[in-house]
Amino acid sequence: MRTEDIEGILRDTLRQEVTEATDGLLGLEERIAAELGERRPRLRISDWLRLLLAPTRAGRIGQLSVVGATAAICLLVGVFVASQFGLDRTSSGIRLTPSQNADGTQEILFVLPALNADDVSVVGTFNAWEPTALSDEDDDGIWTASIPLPPGRYEYAFIIDGRWWGQDPLADEYVRSYGEYSSVRYVGGGDGA
Amino acid sequence: MIRSKCAAAAGGVILVLLAIGTAACAEVSVSDFAEAFESIPVSDLGRFIAAAELGLSQADFPASQTLQLIGRLAATAHSPQEKEALLLNIVIAMEDGLPVDGLVTKGLEGLARAVSVPLIEQSLHQRLILIAETRDLLYAKGIFSVEPGSPQSVPTALPTPRFNLLVSHISDTLADYLEGGGSPFEGETLCQEVRFRLTSLEGATLVAADVDLVLKRVEPADLTRVALSAVT
């Protein structure tokens, strides 16, 4: 089989797959219009996360979904955060990326809703598994810390009042380590999977 | 910073540990390691110091973190023999010129999670085998390491730091998989896991061409063989 054949077959196949599934797209415009309602394109802020708009912070926040052992609350919010100097732009136009520092590190935001906790910290490969404290200055139960990290892969967990919590909703992946969960984040780099 | 619970220790030990703590922020030397090993104490000091010298001569050696590991290990309530057994895995890696990052961070994590030292040793031992076998695998596939600055003999000869990163990530992926209960016979899955890890780090810490080189040459059966070496 020649390579040109492959290209042709691939094109046809991909088109055919879409054609077969297209009825799923019927009414998409209406559904989206209904969901958007009167909404204008602007930042959408939830009361829970107002803290994150503090002027010095910029970070990667995608969909936040929290199910905690202590919190019986499911929080589903899409939040987009702008730094005080404007929106993050890269050459591809839009990117929900952490802000870049001059030394090549990126400010990575660690966020954990932990109502009624006295003490929240994060431990991981970036701090030799020695706790870095998160803070909740306005006492709304949302703890945060911003840590500059060079590109790479980082394993970590939270410690809430002495108890380890390894499943960060913002993590890219989870692994098992010593029988417990750890979270993983990738900083910088490609999108292969 | 390094903590010490050695209440019976002479004041000199405290000073030594403070010096190690300060040195961790500045440049680390062999004598820092010597003092750290003495605080365990290890029985074969000469061997351990020689290994530290070898380690320090490598550009990508995580000196400060390794010192922290030794210091925190010294502070735990286990026998010197058990602590030495744990460190021996790292020493062997240093002697063989194998990357130790994965071992050191796993050791630090285990101590932070209050896992018993013998269990941490078990985990490190398995990882050490995987690291060694992974390096052998890459060599068998024609992917070599050369000292940075040396002329590249073949296009598949990578500077040692880049080579070591590949070894670290491949072996770490296999170790995580096996520790999570995965079977070494699931070669296809091992391949997918390795692919995911390596491609996720392209452009971050791994060079895309290096990743492609590995993914092109390594096959499921190869990873099964490596994984089996660690569990049998």
Next chain:
Amino acid sequence: MYRVQDEVSLLRASLEGETEAWGEMISRYKDAVFGLCLGFLRNRADAEDVTHDAFIRAYVNLRRYNLEKRFSTWLFTIAANLCRNRLRYRRNHPVAELPDEIHGGADPATIVARDDRHAGVREALTRLPYGYRAPLVLRFYNDLSYREIADVLAIPEGTVKTRIHRGKAMLKECMEERDPS
């Protein structure tokens, strides 16, 4: 295909809250986005979800769109990122078998008599790792240039070329394995 000025007017109207203008943009781009998602995710239900999410997210972020870039590139980048997140989510929440997953096997519900080679390609494509599959879809479904693919996936252009070259070879191998004739 569409006049750029026309599109700029639609985008301006969308920014002012005219959801009908946005509806027109959706109509124009939904097949392209859906095709991208279906190619990346190999699962119809997921592709529909992500297509929907992509248009929502694009609308909410519209004022970040930099008019210097092609709108399609920007939109595809959003969709590609959502697909990547969906794949990561799937890895951590595996289901025994994905419903609607695209395989090459005979599907009695399909009326069209499918060429066996097409079945082979579908299966092969589903089995390709994401890193190789994504550039192929963007090239052979969305007809993007290497430069545009590099932008959308945030990888170097050289890597795009290698991946496409190797991806085609892997497909070929897979199909020849299936049907050695």
